[in-house]
Amino acid sequence: MKNYFCHSRLFIRLAVVSILVFFTVAGFPADVLAHGVTAGDKGFIQESSGVMIFPFIYLGAKHMVTGYDHLLFLVGVIFFLYRFKDVAVYVSLFALGHTITLLFGTLMQISVNPYLIDAIIGFSIVYKALDNLGAFQRWFGVQPDTRIATMIFGLFHGFGLATKILDYQVSPDGLVTNLIAFNVGVEIGQLLALSVILIAMGFWRRSTRFSRQAYTAQVVLMTAGFLLTGYQLTGYFVA
Structure with a gap:
């Protein structure tokens, strides 16, 4: 009975999220949802040539710390990881994945529709939130390998970075x-x-309310993932 009510609450929240996503993305113009770069950064790079190590280091760091989709996925990945060794393994797999496709995609000039790749990145957040909730085990009786999944989604995130570079x-x-x-x-x-995330998580985990708030946090992550996915799919169909 307890599991039934847990499932019911989850489905109700998913339904509410879906409705909110529908009405939210329906009201956004395509240019707001478009995948692009800041005019200043793009103009600087387009007018430059030759080796420019520090500007590109800056651009890479800026893209990551302002890339809310990448950060939300990372939050999901490390949310229930308590040992530094585990955090290092998962973050390394994610980094390896996006490094491979960043280099390969850019050097081989592989063009991926930015709306679709960003929609997949948004879905990766939904996937990780569901994984953290144990949804796959309850629904399908199977637990996907979280390490492999992290690297696979890292590959997609890397194509998103390559799209940015191109x-x-x-x-x-x-x-x-x-x-x-x-x-x-x-x-x-x-x-x-x-x-920053680990420091914040460390303080939060010491709170007596963490275990109760963890479920809500996953629903929030899932909501954000649905919104990002909806934004990009809307941009794809109306662009």
């Missing part, structure tokens, strides 16, 4: 060096953001 229309002069610098910046930004 949108900059980077000069081929010094491309490899600049691309490596950008990736270094991404990792620096990820470590900085992760440090």
Whole structure:
């Protein structure tokens, strides 16, 4: 009976989220949902050529610390990880995944529709929230390998980064060096953001209310993932 009510509450909240997403994305114009870069950063890169290590490190770090989709996924990944070793393993798998596709996608000039790739990134947040809730085990009797899933979604996040780089229309002069610098910046930004998240999580976990609030936090993550996915799919269909 307890499990029945838990499932019922989850489905009700998912239904409410879906309704909110529908009405929210219906009211957003396509240009608000578009995948793009800031005009200042894009103009600077388009007018530059040659090796520019520090500007690209800055751009990579900036993209990560302001990339709420990447940060939300990271929050989901580490939410129930208490040992530093486990955090290091999962974050490393995520970093490996997005590094591979960032380099491969950019160097091979693989064009991925930015709306669709960002929709998948948004869905990765939904997936991780459901995984944290144990939904797959309850619904299907199967628990996906969380490490493999983290790396796979890291690959998709990397294609999102590659799309960002290609949108900059980077000069081929010094491309490899600049691309490596950008990736270094991404990792620096990820470590900085992760440090803040872990400190905040450390204080939160000491609270007696953490166990009660953890479920709500996953629903909030799921809601954010649905919204991001809805935004990008709306942009794809109306662009």
